[in-house]
Amino acid sequence: QQEGGRLDIVVQPEPPGLMLGLVQNGPTQLVAGDIYESLLRYNSDLEPQPSLAESWEISDDGLTYTFHLHEGVKWHDGEPFTAADVVFSADVFLRETHARLRASLTYVESITAPDDTTVVFQLKEPFGPFINAFEAGTMPIVPKHIYEGTDYATNEMNATPIGTGPFKFDEWVKGSYIHLVKNEDYYLDGKPYLDEVFYRVIPDAAARAVAFETGEVDVLPGGSVENWDVPRLTEMDGVCSTGAGWEFFAPLSWMWMNNREGPTSDVRFRQAVMYAMDRNFVKDVVWNGFGKVATGPVASSTNFYSDDVTQYDYNPEKAEELLAEMGYDGEAVRILPLPYGETWQRWAEAVRQNLSEVGINAEIDSTDVAGWNEKTSQWDYDLAFTYLYQYGDPALGVSRNYVASQISKGSPWNNVEGYENPELDEKWAAAASMVTPEERAVAYAEIQKEIVDDVPVAWLQELEFPTIYRCDVQDLVTTAIGINDGLRDAWVEE
């Protein structure tokens, strides 16, 4: 293994900020994942691995989680890192700023630090997926000595983030690049290997591809070039790619179908949509063969997936029959694409074409990111594309989209389609608090079978975002979170 070297990585779009405790979107985590850490990391089988915590125990009743922290860890400004920082982060800071974590923290009774290197999470009731909540994007540990007692959002130090991670923030030239340098005081001997990392902001997808070709950048994280370009780039000499590093998130895409009103409130219409779409065509043409056609709400790479469900293969005749049966009168339906680039746009066009071929009068509503957020969270749509991370467990990333308690205007991250099924709601809740994985698997299989027949949303595809990089970069992706988990282990071969 080799010391030194530099990596240039594309970051797209430019992150709004680097303080991971305040912003957790993809680009922020990509960069800040090098600066901040959490207690654990996860390998590609989603098993927990040490990070800031050297070891940990879970009591048999599943209610007490005890973490033993690394000794001698220092913040980037030289202050010592202690259990008090963890308690402050989880119990004070993130409770205020981090909505997703806040949901998991409702199960938590108390967080305490018996000594400087031990943290104890005491739960009110068992919560199976709780062990998956200690990833840097979910629970970034922030420095107490900087944030305690301040207004977090406007703290001046947000511009120069201080973490415990392998790289330190050096400089951010807005619109151009973010520069991180090696943390010489990192607590793991010899790590990191790289001297510096540049995150490069290049707004145009074609320009990003050119940048990679001309050697300006070394790594294209998933999604930074359009899928059509992937084969061309990976065929180049000395270029490697991997689909690994997405196991934890396991992004799954679907279309919300408004269950409240219009033709989409009729289950036959929703089934017709499923049959009308040629999802294999989309996978092969739009996604260039990457990913997998989804069969239901749970991604096949995560723990509780079941394929024992109704299969909606491409079948326009069947779709037409269903439409005839329900007496579809040609009422127009609006498709809201996800404004994330050409791939998604083409996808919406393909869907519109598929739908119009079975006689559904569909048109595309166009908006930018803000408009998409507004329309979906205000339920102003008929069909709306989206994709969501699963965070390694149906209880963290799946159920929130289907249970009635999660119907609330104003957020695009809940049960936006307005699906209500009290029976299933109970089953989701029960499955979350079962203690053994085996029990849970059975429960989730049953849920999947039932929900797929109801088609509350039109499941589309399990997305795969290949990471493209030069083959001389080694150990780039070592966890289920991929390069978002930091470049602690990466090195460059001479």
Place this chain on the structure above:
Amino acid sequence: MWKRFSSNIGAMIGVVLLLAVILIAIFAPLLFSHTPWQMVQRPFLTPFTMDGLPLGTDTLGRDVASQLAYGARVSLLVGLVSTLVALLIGVPLGALAGFYGNWVDEGAMRFTEFFQTIPNFALAIVLVAIFEPTLISITIAIAIVSWPPVARLVRAEVMSVRKREFVDAARLAGLSRPRILMTQVLPNTVSPIIVMASLMVATAILLESSLSFLGLGDPNAMSWGYMIGAARTVIRSAWWLSFFPGIAIVLTVLALNLIGEGLNDALNPHLSRKGKA
């Protein structure tokens, strides 16, 4: 006048080109059996390799030739309508300002200046983003950013015509002021307006395509800008996807410019027009 115009080779080339584009746009449904959105073949089919698909297919296997023909409709429509709307705003405003002078002029010009001060492409982007991209909002946005030069031109023309003696003669004849404006002054300003309009159509087409390129086009209307925008990510592997619409824009804009210049010469035999506002 037509004689002078038709003897201008450039202008005639322009007319022929534009006519071709217009005919293709009008007869697009007759020329192609499928809509531009229909996926008809395998994607990325190279041009001139398959009968019936002379210009190949795009990323989804849709017919590029058909897209080009339908795209002409949108480009021309947006160009013409937005120019018309811009004229409808700019001509009356400029005419009133130039004719009545004083505070009317001051007010109208402040108002115009105000729109000119906001960089117009940026304003168009904001307007389209705000009203959401549909053909109508795009057309209106383009019109809104293109009327100020019209107002200025018309104002300048009206101010110079207003000082001509035949206007005084009309006043002596007892004509009312609005009537003088309509029957005596405005008819004498039409030639520069026509010339400007022909150039504005060209600019509007470019503007629409730029908006589309940024993803601010109407997703339900095939346009050339959309085609280029959609093709830019595959520009390396499928050059024809951005090349043909690019050429189409260049030729149409060129045609309109040639016509504009031809008109300019034909309507201005003495070439004595000054200061394009």
Place this chain on the structure above:
Amino acid sequence: MSALSIEHLSIGLPKGADRAFAVEDISFAIEKGEILCVVGESGSGKSMTANALMGLLPPGVTVKSGRAMFEARDILRLPEAEKQALRGERIAMIFQEPMTALNPLMRIGEQIAEVFAAHDRFSQQERRDKALNLIREVGLPDPEKIIRAYPFQLSGGQRQRAMIAMALALEPKLLIADEPTTALDVTTQAQILKLILDLRERHGMAVMFITHDFGVVAEIADQVIVMREGRVVERGSAASVLTDPQHDYTRRLLDAIPTGKLPPARAPRDVPALEIKGLRKVYRTGGGFFRPVREVRAVDDVSLTVGRGEVLGLVGESGSGKSTLGRTAVRLVTPDGGQVLVGGTDLAALSEEELRRQRHKVQMVFQDPYASLNPRQRIMGALTDGPITKGVPKAQAQARAKELLEIVGLGADAASRFPHEFSGGQRQRIGIARALAMDPELIIADEAVSALDVSIQAQVLDLLRDLRERFDLSILFITHDLRVAAQLCDRIAVMQKGKLVEIGTVHDIFLNPQQDYTRQLLAAVPGADWAKAGAA
């Protein structure tokens, strides 16, 4: 040997011009130190001949045959480089339009010094000194200042002098002057003519002087040639051509010249058609970011009366406020003070709407026949718009329009044509017809004939005289040409710098002027002595 001799020169015009040749087979010569006047109707090829000599023919116009011998060389056929060397050095030219013939962005001194630079003469400093001398020589005031001035800071006469200074810079052997005084008022014109005569004396150059004004010819010419439609129809010494013209055309030209012969005085009429009392008008211009406000007292406390059926002439040099006065009378200009009564009503007291209804009482014939007709409106429209607005039924208005066109001698079918299909004189008559169509009591005729050729001028004057008899019209006749005024008017008012300096019957003004200024004006009329002699 002659300074210049032109032999059988023909200049071809491009296709589509009014005729094939601008000039056809003309020959003449100019001796050293002699002034040759070239006269002739508009479009007879005078300017083309001059331009050909300078090698400055417009594109499309070419020398077809003939030669022009100057210093033993045919200057029509020299290579461009040699022509360039001749221009400014051996042959110089003064152009008609003093207002636009100078580069607006260059200081006068620079423009003069440029002549030396173009021919690589002298050092920087010498050029400046020479320019200064020239400015002094052409009689421009305050040379040190003028040399640093820009053209816009000079009056028309001053600009024309600067042009002459440029032309004389290298003491050319031949000076061509193309109507150098047409645009200037009489007093300035007289000064320029005197200057040219002086310079001829001192430098002994030959001068080719183009003009259409026989007064000017009488004043300065040694030799005269008369041109018509591209041909020389008459030539000879000034005295013989003026007193004993041989060619029919020359005779017609001379006949048409207003003679200054005074018509019998008419009894004054005491019913006033127009009364002007203490009229004042001040123009304020500028006042922009960098400029101070400039005030011009265009009309300064003027009072006068025009009786019913009377023709009152209003004369004065350019800029003396004549047009302003006229326009105030029809209320195209709002006065700053004083009263204008038309047939007893004060127009100022009327509302905009009432004024519009009273408009028809006073009409105006505009100075510029080109500008006063809407190029996009047929003559019928121009003649009927007013009456129809006034309430006359359309058919009746049209019938009347045709009748009026007959009266002014154009024929009824003129009604369906556009203005550009008429000649200048014809348009002037349309303007008169338009004024008459409104059945006015009073007509303000602003320089109604000064843009016209002498022969057409005579026709229009006849027409006016006739109309006034027929309709008992009152006319305020504005002109800067005293001879024209003398022919038509009953009384004459003289204006200077916005003030009325003298008013009286034609006889009083001409034979017994009271004011210095009036005497100056009369004296400055070119060829005044000759004209009087002719009248006698």
Place this chain on the structure above:
Amino acid sequence: MSILTTILSRAFKAFVTLLAIAVLNFCLLHAAPGDPAVVLAGEAGAADEQMIEQLRERFGLDQPFHVQLGKYVGSVLTLDLGYSFRQGAPVAQLIAERLPATLLLTLTAFVISLVLGIAFGVAASARVGKASDSLLTTLALLFYATPLYWAALMAVLVFSVWLGWLPGFGYETVGAGYTGFARAFDIAKHLVLPALTLGLFFMAVYMRMTRASMLEVSQLDFVKTAKAKGLSGPAIRRRHILRNAILPVVTLAGLQAGQLVGGAVLTETVFAWPGIGRLMFESLAARDYNTILGVFLVSAAMVILFNIVTDIVYRLVDPRIGAKA
């Protein structure tokens, strides 16, 4: 009036215009669907009502519209552009970071287009009617008719990917640690393609205008006077025609120069140029109101500034203005 009071009065008018623009923009943006709080929450990957309420309160979006407007106008009056909550920095600072890049790009493009445009315009007018004139004018027309972004894509493809002569995007070689002259050279290399694509379009405009203006001026009487002096053709064009013909070009150029600042969005996007055009576009997508408003205001100020500068230049070149009418 002295130059000073002139400038002061212009500045005051400009300030009023800017204020009006600020109000209009504010209303316009707030008419847009989308809520910055929702966008920000959306980006976090999860949100609940509590969070959105918090954000809205922080952004001041919970207050009635007129209060927000009043506050905004108040802060603009004190020359304060506000705070970008999304980017966690004062807007003035965000703009200050980006403005130099935009100015560099647009001014270079401006100079290129003006110099080349006038040069070619003069050259074409001198050869009017000849083949080389047709060639130049046709070429200009082609530049004019070519969509900017398309030209940009093609330029990157040819010069950066195929030929490898010039960098295809970015402002400088990141992390190369160049200083002084080396850095300037590095930036210059990056500048070539974007400045040319942006400049060529405007070059076409200036060229057409210069040519027309030259031809028009060459018909004027004083040109004949100059010929009569015996001056040579080139001397006449340089000393007499060009000086007079350039005035309308200057006016147009002044107008364009200001527009360039906000009009470089496309170029900045294609070439990853870190300028304020992109800042605006990205902020628009995020409904980062304060930032967009700030960019608009700054570019409007630029337009006004350039107009004033043109006016002054114009007055310096043309002695007639500034004296009597």
